[in-house]
Amino acid sequence: MPKLGMEPIRRAALLKATIDEVAAAGSLDVTVGRIARRAGVSSALAHHYFGGKEDLLLAAMRHILTLYGGAVRAALAGADGPRARLDAIVRAGFEAEQFSGDVVGAWLNFYVAAQGSPRAQRLLSVYQGRLRSNLLHALRPLAGARAGVAADTAAALIDGLYIRAALSPAKADPSRAADKVLDVLDLMIAAGA
Amino acid sequence: MPKLGMEPIRRAALLKATIDEVAAAGSLDVTVGRIARRAGVSSALAHHYFGGKEDLLLAAMRHILTLYGGAVRAALAGADGPRARLDAIVRAGFEAEQFSGDVVGAWLNFYVAAQGSPRAQRLLSVYQGRLRSNLLHALRPLAGARAGVAADTAAALIDGLYIRAALSPAKADPSRAADKVLDVLDLMIAAGA
Amino acid sequence: MPKLGMEPIRRAALLKATIDEVAAAGSLDVTVGRIARRAGVSSALAHHYFGGKEDLLLAAMRHILTLYGGAVRAALAGADGPRARLDAIVRAGFEAEQFSGDVVGAWLNFYVAAQGSPRAQRLLSVYQGRLRSNLLHALRPLAGARAGVAADTAAALIDGLYIRAALSPAKADPSRAADKVLDVLDLMIAAGA
Amino acid sequence: MPKLGMEPIRRAALLKATIDEVAAAGSLDVTVGRIARRAGVSSALAHHYFGGKEDLLLAAMRHILTLYGGAVRAALAGADGPRARLDAIVRAGFEAEQFSGDVVGAWLNFYVAAQGSPRAQRLLSVYQGRLRSNLLHALRPLAGARAGVAADTAAALIDGLYIRAALSPAKADPSRAADKVLDVLDLMIAAGA
DNA sequence: AATGAATGAGGATTCATTCAT
DNA sequence: GATGAATGAATCCTCATTCAT
Numbered sequence: 040m041p042k043l044g045m046e047p048i049r050r051a052a053l054l055k056a057t058i059d060e061v062a063a064a065g066s067l068d069v070t071v072g073r074i075a076r077r078a079g080v081s082s083a084l085a086h087h088y089f090g091g092k093e094d095l096l097l098a099a100m101r102h103i104l105t106l107y108g109g110a111v112r113a114a115l116a117g118a119d120g121p122r123a124r125l126d127a128i129v130r131a132g133f134e135a136e137q138f139s140g141d142v143v144g145a146w147l148n149f150y151v152a153a154q155g156s157p158r159a160q161r162l163l164s165v166y167q168g169r170l171r172s173n174l175l176h177a178l179r180p181l182a183g184a185r186a187g188v189a190a191d192t193a194a195a196l197i198d199g200l201y202i203r204a205a206l207s208p209a210k211a212d213p214s215r216a217a218d219k220v221l222d223v224l225d226l227m228i229a230a231g232a
Numbered sequence: 233m234p235k236l237g238m239e240p241i242r243r244a245a246l247l248k249a250t251i252d253e254v255a256a257a258g259s260l261d262v263t264v265g266r267i268a269r270r271a272g273v274s275s276a277l278a279h280h281y282f283g284g285k286e287d288l289l290l291a292a293m294r295h296i297l298t299l300y301g302g303a304v305r306a307a308l309a310g311a312d313g314p315r316a317r318l319d320a321i322v323r324a325g326f327e328a329e330q331f332s333g334d335v336v337g338a339w340l341n342f343y344v345a346a347q348g349s350p351r352a353q354r355l356l357s358v359y360q361g362r363l364r365s366n367l368l369h370a371l372r373p374l375a376g377a378r379a380g381v382a383a384d385t386a387a388a389l390i391d392g393l394y395i396r397a398a399l400s401p402a403k404a405d406p407s408r409a410a411d412k413v414l415d416v417l418d419l420m421i422a423a424g425a
Numbered sequence: 426m427p428k429l430g431m432e433p434i435r436r437a438a439l440l441k442a443t444i445d446e447v448a449a450a451g452s453l454d455v456t457v458g459r460i461a462r463r464a465g466v467s468s469a470l471a472h473h474y475f476g477g478k479e480d481l482l483l484a485a486m487r488h489i490l491t492l493y494g495g496a497v498r499a500a501l502a503g504a505d506g507p508r509a510r511l512d513a514i515v516r517a518g519f520e521a522e523q524f525s526g527d528v529v530g531a532w533l534n535f536y537v538a539a540q541g542s543p544r545a546q547r548l549l550s551v552y553q554g555r556l557r558s559n560l561l562h563a564l565r566p567l568a569g570a571r572a573g574v575a576a577d578t579a580a581a582l583i584d585g586l587y588i589r590a591a592l593s594p595a596k597a598d599p600s601r602a603a604d605k606v607l608d609v610l611d612l613m614i615a616a617g618a
Numbered sequence: 619m620p621k622l623g624m625e626p627i628r629r630a631a632l633l634k635a636t637i638d639e640v641a642a643a644g645s646l647d648v649t650v651g652r653i654a655r656r657a658g659v660s661s662a663l664a665h666h667y668f669g670g671k672e673d674l675l676l677a678a679m680r681h682i683l684t685l686y687g688g689a690v691r692a693a694l695a696g697a698d699g700p701r702a703r704l705d706a707i708v709r710a711g712f713e714a715e716q717f718s719g720d721v722v723g724a725w726l727n728f729y730v731a732a733q734g735s736p737r738a739q740r741l742l743s744v745y746q747g748r749l750r751s752n753l754l755h756a757l758r759p760l761a762g763a764r765a766g767v768a769a770d771t772a773a774a775l776i777d778g779l780y781i782r783a784a785l786s787p788a789k790a791d792p793s794r795a796a797d798k799v800l801d802v803l804d805l806m807i808a809a810g811a
Numbered sequence: 812a813a814t815g816a817a818t819g820a821g822g823a824t825t826c827a828t829t830c831a832t
Numbered sequence: 833g834a835t836g837a838a839t840g841a842a843t844c845c846t847c848a849t850t851c852a853t
Contacts, residue, residue, distance in 0.1 A: 045812065065347030068261065070847060081814045082848080092848065144347070151344045154258030154337065154399060163399070192412050196385070199392025206347060206356070219385050226419040236832070238837060263822060274839050279824060429853070431816060451733030454647065456843060467818050472845060530733065537730045540644030540723070540785060549785070578775070578798050585778025592733060592742070605771050612805040624833065649826060660835045661827080671827065 050088055052078040057099040062141030067096065067152045093156070100149040100162050103142060107132070107166070111173065124177035128170075129220045132197055133213040147205040150198075170194050178224075185231040189224060196220050239281065245271040246278055250292040255334030260289065260345045286349070293342040293355050296335055300325070300359070304366065317370035321363075322413045325390055326406040340398040343391075363387055371417075378424040382417060389413050432474065438464040439471055443485040448527030453482065453538045479542070486535040486548050489528055493518070493552070497559065510563035514556075515606045518583060519599040533591040536584075556580055564610075571617040575610060582606050629667055631657040636678040641720030646675065646731045672735070679728040679741050682721060686711070686745070690752065703756035707749075708799045711776055712792040726784040729777075749773055757803075764810040768803060775799050 056078035060069045071092050075082040089095040114127035153159035171190050178186035197220055204211040249271035253262045264285050268275040282288040307320035346352035364383055371379035390413055397404040442464035446455045457478050461468040475481040500513035539545035557576055564572035583606055590597040635657035639648045650671050654661040668674040693706035732738035750769050757765035776799055783790040 049812090066345055067259070071849085072847070083814055083850080084812085086849065087813075147344060150399075151340055151395070152259055160399075160401075188412070192389070192416060195392035195396055195412070196389045196416075197392065198395050199388035199390065202343070202391050202395060203388055206343075219381070219388070223385060223416055223419070226416070226423055230419055236836065242837090264824085265822075275823080276825080276839055277837080280838080285823065429815065435816090452646070452731055457845085458843075468844085469818055469846080470816080473817080478844065533730055536781070536785075537726060538645055546787075574798070578802060581778035581782055581798070582771070582775045583778065584781050585774035585776065588729070588777050588781060589774055592729075592739075594739075605767070605774070609771060609775075609802055609805070612802070612809055615809075616805055628833090650828085651826075662829080662835055663833085665828065666834075 049080060053085055054099050054102045057095055058145045059141055061148050062144035067148050097158055103146050104166055121177045121180045125224060128173045130217045133217045143201060144205045147202060181228045182231045189227045193220055193224055196223060242273060243281055247292050247295045250288055251338045252334055254341050255337035260341050290351055293352060296339050297359055314370045314373045318417060321366045323410045326410040336394060337398045340395060374421045375424045382420045386413055386417055389416060435466060436474055440485050440488045443481055444531045445527055447534055448530035453534050483544055486545060489532050490552055507563045507566045511610060514559045516603045519603040529587060530591045533588060567614045568617045575613045579606055579610055582609060628659060632664055633678050633681045636674055637724045638720055640727050641723035646727050676737055682725050683745055700756045700759045704803060707752045709796045712796045722780060723784045726781060760807045761810045768806045772799055772803055775802060
């Protein structure tokens, strides 16, 4: 008994199922069938709504990016002053509720798999660009000319901590990971002054 | 025209072909057939010598690890004093000739795919353990009690720079990447003194 | 042109095709592809419905056993008295319509191939147990203490006649085969009295 | 270091390995590679000496038949009188040392697989003809006109006991199997008198 | 709106067989 | 006399995708 207005519900369920399945599998080597079963629908429906497997995966990647963007924006809204903005940006990536657990594992897989897909790469550059520009904006008043290098270093460190968090069997403490990044940034700021 | 003593030659060719193919594909989603064709042999031969696809991929991973280990050991041999050792460890990862180009791309894929395979995970922990212990050994005289945190931070930063090097379309300058890591380490050492 | 409710139809067609193909090949060395083609479907569908080759073969074996069981039960229903029951049991095996022709050839292959497969062996022991208990039940009033040996001998003779029927190029007369078994049983019964 | 005169040794080793392997596998689904390894030679040598897989299997079948023929001939040589000849024929099949254990298992597989191969079928008919003529020859003085039916029944019973011996997990007592056949024959003889 | 039915394409793997040495 | 090297062909199986309902 299909009902009206199911589309957004099904789409959301499929996106969540995709993220969960990728995280559970630990790789993008997931089947549309398994994703659909996890979402409680037929695989045909996944095609109906998303067009194909690649589109579904990209939509899931975009979904994660949207969650991330929202978390950062929210954190920045309450931040006062450059140092507080820095704090908000870094912690948002690690601590946002929606961004913990399986999402990180899925994200990493998308991240790496982007190598092969131009469409995924374009999505990635959105994330990288946004992160860099946020960091840069907050760092400029603090580190002046060295803001660029500092932003690049911090961004790389964030990615490295992500990869390690996703891969280590023991759930790493996200708060401690953010501390590491901020400590490095503080050192760089102090050195530049 | 079968000749004698081909085994080591074929094995080496297949390992190189595996690394190249993984790097070219940008994922572990490669077929044994393509790897074999790249190596100039039939896919049956790949199975004959390695047993199966997973074994072949693991052997390639192990091969990269061996190259990396050799590069680090060689660099450490000529290093005098803790700071020079640090330099050697970090630069070896980025600059060793054998470790440039496609190898990094392949490595990253193995790295991430390790999530699913216990055997790959064991291999990974060899690399992580070796890197951490090398860094720790060199950092202890310089950073004292903070050596542990510094080593973790440096290791994560290295991974992050790897991931970005592998993903950025433009070939990143490996020397500049090493500089970033060493700069951060120097700041941490100075702060700890 | 997919229609609804095809599953039972396809399953039945695949089971029949399996039996025919095994009989035609004279061995279990048949391919899923050939079975599927004979059933008029793709090999993928055979996997979809049965899970795999072994499951398909086992299902076919079970199917034959079901036919056989039904034939025996039907024959026993109309049998009055121990001697008539004996007659029914023996003739059912040889004369049941569903049990003639290719089915015997297929059965024999399953029978022998059971050596290697525990699951097939379990299925076989169902047949052997059923046959023995049927014979025993009818023989006890007639042969007393010698019923056990008589049942074993008759069961072995039945198997031997099967094997020869399946292997001889000329179609053996099933009625005459049943006569041979019953003659032996009558002799044993008379000797025991 | 190949030596001269190895051919008969290698051939015998390969035949024995074939029989053992078929018995161990419980089916004719054995690889030339495994047979060769069991014989301690390369698979190429098996082809060199026998031409191909089918030839090797047929040679093994013929080998078993030769062993069987020898055992019967030897038993018949010491048999005095028709009843003793009967005894010798039946017991030879079950008790000949060379014909116990794995050989029966292998034999059964050859026996059934003969359905598909005309060459194997010809070999089989040698066995069946020999057995029937031996039985007939001994039965004629004892059963007169009923010798034909008696021989057929005994032959089928022997085959049935073989199949059960080969398939039952517990090693059946070969002496008791022979007794069953002889008991039936004695009953038929007595009934015909 | 949703799915059961069905398949084509593709991939890992196995194996008999060949050949130069 | 014997084998290591190598492969083509075949087979099982999986999966994304399509389509009628």
